[in-house]
Amino acid sequence: MSILSRKEFHDEQAAYDYVEARVWPHGATCPKCGERDRVSKMGGKSTRIGAYKCYKCRKPFTVKVGTIFESSHVPMHIWLQAIYLMCASKKGISSNQLHRTLGVTLKTAWFMSHRIREAMRTEGGAFGVGGGSVEIDETFIGKEPGVTKTKTARGGAHKMKVLTLVDRDTRTAKSVVIDDLRVDTMAKAVAENMSREARMITDEYRQYKHMAKDVAAQHEFVRHSAGEYVRQDDPEIHTNTVEGFYSVFKRGMKGVYQHCQKQHLHRYAAEFDFRYNNRAAKEISDTVRADIALTGIVGKRLTYQTIGA
Template identity: 60%
Template sequence: MSVLSSPHFHDEKVAYAYVEARIWPQGPVCPHCGGVDRIGLMGGKSTRVGLYKCYQCRKPFTVKIGTIFEDSKVPLRIWLQAMFLIAGSKKGISSNQLHRTLGVTLKTAWFMSHRIREAMRDGSPDMFGGNGGRVEVDETYIGYNPRVQKKPGKGGSAHKLRVVALIDRDSGAARSMPANSLVRDEVAQIVRANIAKEAKLTTDESRLYSAVGKEYASHDWTTHGRGEYVRGDVTTNTVEGFFSIFKRGMRGIYQHCHENHLHRYLAEFDFRYSNRVALGYNDADRADILLSGIVGKRLTYQTTRGAVA
């Protein structure tokens, strides 16, 4: 039977129960006062699905309050379908495809996609390489910045968007972020903020890392200019493999990304890479992990409407 035949993708009551079981594993929690006692499920023919009332603060609520679903008119079962499709598509799925598949407007599909990407954002304070393992770091350019150049150029990198990515070899997790400018000080700040001092820093021969590399247990690099890509366990092939997936998705699926949204697209590719099949996760696992990130990450249309991706 197809995974998409599961009841929570088709029945609204089951969809609410599915989300509640993962957001409230110990039972309903009032998002207004934080109460857990004296909460009742409201009934009646005119009562909407999943509506509770807290008899401590006297306010009604659903599991959607305080999440990426808040104030959305899209049925929760459609949200779950969208989350499964985005979490399970290795290189992403376009808003046009979601619009056709889910039967929502293109504008709604685009906004849903960004809300789901917001839920994919990690925000974890954990440092990579905390157990003394290797952490690969590399940088790349993609797309173009319309503030610098009105139309895409054929050569050079001055007009492109800049990205720095890190891969923790031990956990297999990826963490990438936009960089305003690939200069030594900015890259050093990114490295210091995300990699523990006991880690083995691994890069290519770029001079961006020569100074900050001295702050770590070791700094090893390969010299691509001489055709050296692997030396023992010293290589940046893993992070370059991540960039390969990212660029294929951005060029082949999304085709264009405004700089205002780049951090959310990066979060999407980080999420799927950090929860990939090679680490023991399947599509359903990723969708469930994604659900655990929906709380406290509400994104309004006013935040996104300034730029079109």
């Protein structure tokens, strides 16, 4: 039987029950005052599905309040379908495809996908704790706003820039959108996401050499310009892991999403980070990945004006 045949993908009450079980593992909790004991489910034929009342602050609420679902008129079971489809699509799923598959308008599909990406987004961590190895590389996507490509311009100066760190020990990735490739800009992004005691592994790009002493305990690199992709004297020195991450990221950005404004790029990057960090290689199924995304919906509310600004 298809996973999308499950009850929570078609029945609204079942969908609310499914989300409540993951957002409120210890029972319904008032999002206004945090009360858990003096809370009860509201009854009556005219009562909306999933409505509760807090008898401490006297406010009614549902599991949508304070999450990416707040103020949305899209049925909860449609939200669950969208989350599952985005979590199960290795290279992403376009708003046009969601619009056609879910039967919502294109504008609604675009809005939903950005809210879901926000649920997938995590704050900076500490890669390379305990002296672990962290691969770092940069890539170029689309076009930098306000920058015109010239005949004398070199490399990706006219493109948007993404810096990605991959921790080999935890097998997780973190991508950061940066404005330029200056040493201080790149060093700041690395320092915010990598432990000072880490071993940094990069290619021979000079910016990494200049920042290494300030952000890492050790710096190793391979010389791609000389045809070296794995250090002969130490097979652990390579950037193949982060480049493998980019192979999926760039296929998705070019083949599925195609056009992305810089103000939204950090959410698209977070989407690919999320799927990579919760991938099948870690024995995480599509269903479990969608459940993990659901745990990130709280406190992530976005308005259309916020996203479209």
